[in-house]
Amino acid sequence: MNGFFKNIPNMLTLLRLVAVPVFAGFLNSGRTFEAAAVFLGAEFTDVLDGFIARRYNLITTFGKVADPFADKLMQLTALFLLAKKQLIYSVIPWFVLVKDLLLIIAGLYVIKNKKKVDVSSKWFGKLTSVLLFVSIMLIFMEAPRILTDALFLICVAMALLSGIMYARSYFRQLRMLSSDSPQ
Incomplete structure (x- = not known):
């Protein structure tokens, strides 16, 4: 597998990290549908990156750290904003x-x-x-x-x-x- 595909799980994790402020912006501005779509998409990429990494043995040190961090950041952002509302x-x-x-x-x-x-x-x-x-x-x-x-x-x-x-x-x-x- 070439280098580009080896990085797909990590790119999905980075996409999830970028999605956090987008999600927060939508939720803070009352655009609940868009916030829900971003949240759902982030969860989908979490499942997808884990599947790809395990299936094709593309597990990296970066992924081991960044993946759970991205998950927790999205969850906690959602929880704190929902509590604020x-x-x-x-x-x-x-x-x-x-x-x-x-x-x-x-x-x-x-x-x-x-x-x-x-x-x-x-x-x-x-x-x-x-x-x-x-x-x-x-x-x-x-x-x-x-x-x-x-x-x-x-x-x-x-x-x-x-x-x-x-x-x-x-x-x-x-x-x-x-x-x-x-x-």
């Missing part, structure tokens, strides 16, 4: 942000200490992201507030659960590494 409880984006920051700190600790710990996303994190996506899209579709409130509360519970599961996984791996290393 009082379409979701204002605590929700802060809760998700704190959970993500704690996971980033744990990941940086692992990298700094050169530990061989798997910090890739797991099914429970992916499921939480999918539910967040669905919940955000339902707001754009003007679903009843009681439904979106219930879904976002489930998202918060799942984010908390996934944060705990990630932490348990990290600590279990770190314990195994320290027990395997010579004293």
